[in-house]
Amino acid sequence: MLRVRFAPSPTGYLHIGSARTFIFNWLYARRHGGTMILRIDDTDIERNTDQSLQSIFDGLNWLGLGWDEQYRQSDRLDLHRNAAYQLLASGAAYRDFVPAGTDEGEKSHHDGPWLFNPGQREISVEESDRRAAAGEPFVIRYKVPRDSSEIITFHDLVYGPQSKSCNDIEDFALLRSNGMPTYHLASCADDADLNISHIVRGQDHLSNTFKHVLIFRALGSKIPEFAHLPLLVAPDGAKLSKRKHGPVVSVTTYRDAGFLPHTYVNFLCLLGWSPKDNREQLTRQELVDIFSFEGVNRSNAVVNFTEDNPIDAKALWLNSQHMRSMPVEDLLPYVEPVLAEAGLAVPYPAPWLATTVDLLRARFNTLLDYPTRGRAYFADDFPVEADAVKNLDKPGAREGLRALGAKLEANPEFTEASVEKDLRDLADELGVKAGLLINGARAALTGQPVGPSAFHVFTAIGRDRAIARLKAV
């Protein structure tokens, strides 16, 4: 049974790279009928916050992909501690009584890695037990083999065969002196206990995997498959960091910018993975059907953003593509709440919203465009842009538009065709170009110099409102 997990630690908001890791895990699980597990890795009690936990759930819920099982590491501390003591008992680990932060060998970092605190590995079991019983603080470390220069190997589904000498692996900590497990221990103990079959995570864990192989081995557990993902980096090439790059790396930035959740999923998939057939816009089902680690590349991907524009241009384009191509009835549930939040009501009964959204979406890029650029369709109070005023100020424009208002009022028919005929007839009568009235009408009806074909605007605004706006110029 294929089982994968996404294991965020609640120390900040859900960031874009984490979101992608979640998505790739989810895709892989769905692709192969496996189980998707959400595990909150909250063993760092110093840095965890409830607010962060909430924002992770907010982000995940917004993506709308869901998961099958959920765990929290802090509920499973006994499991982790038992694992640590199992390793201690089997001789795979030992107590290190050197106080935190005073590791000897810190200074020897220049000529090589720090490997262990001298003398600690050799403390006898009896002495170790006695000092622990006496209350002396200690950390439990993995006793990495030192006698032979053993090579640890594993095969990564993305990066291929990996190997590292034990001479380059330090005696990493398993259990802190405060009794809390470290990430390495908790993660492996849980992965083993939860029968995780594939570990899919960021490439920043590639080097750590050797330690994990060591832990799984000492625990007597089956070693899972690994798939490491290239990192998402900032335009300057640096790892995306919450601290350095601010909220632009948060999932909520795209949500709040009016993106469809699926656009974001689609966009993130294209960062570090390719369907290899030049397709870019893909539905969720298409992604599930074709996702594989074969298509994941090995170099970091740059997320394009600047301080004044946190949104990657390609993501914006992708969003406009999705908005235009999805069934309009599927788009409405996303548009409606955005309108409501802006305090805008839908002015006409049922078919109208679908028709109007369909009219507008060809030139809109985000959901936020509906209440802003599309405000005139939903409300009578809307701003009149300077360039729209220019159209209205053209000689004869205002008079012509008022006359058009009267003419439309006198004609009970109000269709695109009838409005066009009335307008063109009037232009002839007045001896002005039809464009003067057409562009003027758009300006009068929407307050904007640009937008959909004017005659479509008339029917979308509706007879009464259109006439009123024309007469008011």
Next chain:
RNA sequence: GGCGCUAUCGUCUAACGGUUAGGACAGAGCCCUCUCAAGGCUUAAAUACGGGUUCGAUUCCCGUUAGCGCUACCA
């Protein structure tokens, strides 16, 4: 410093020894047109560098350089 990973247009990427190095976004131009978009067409833009291997390297090997990651009782 040590270890690991990576290197194709500005960005995301395709080409798993033989292509005029392809696509997309962003840029420029043209067409369409009641405006603006959309759409169509065109254009500019890349194999980090140096050695090998080979009849032939973007592709395989080595080195250099650069970037990233790990090197915490963070994850």
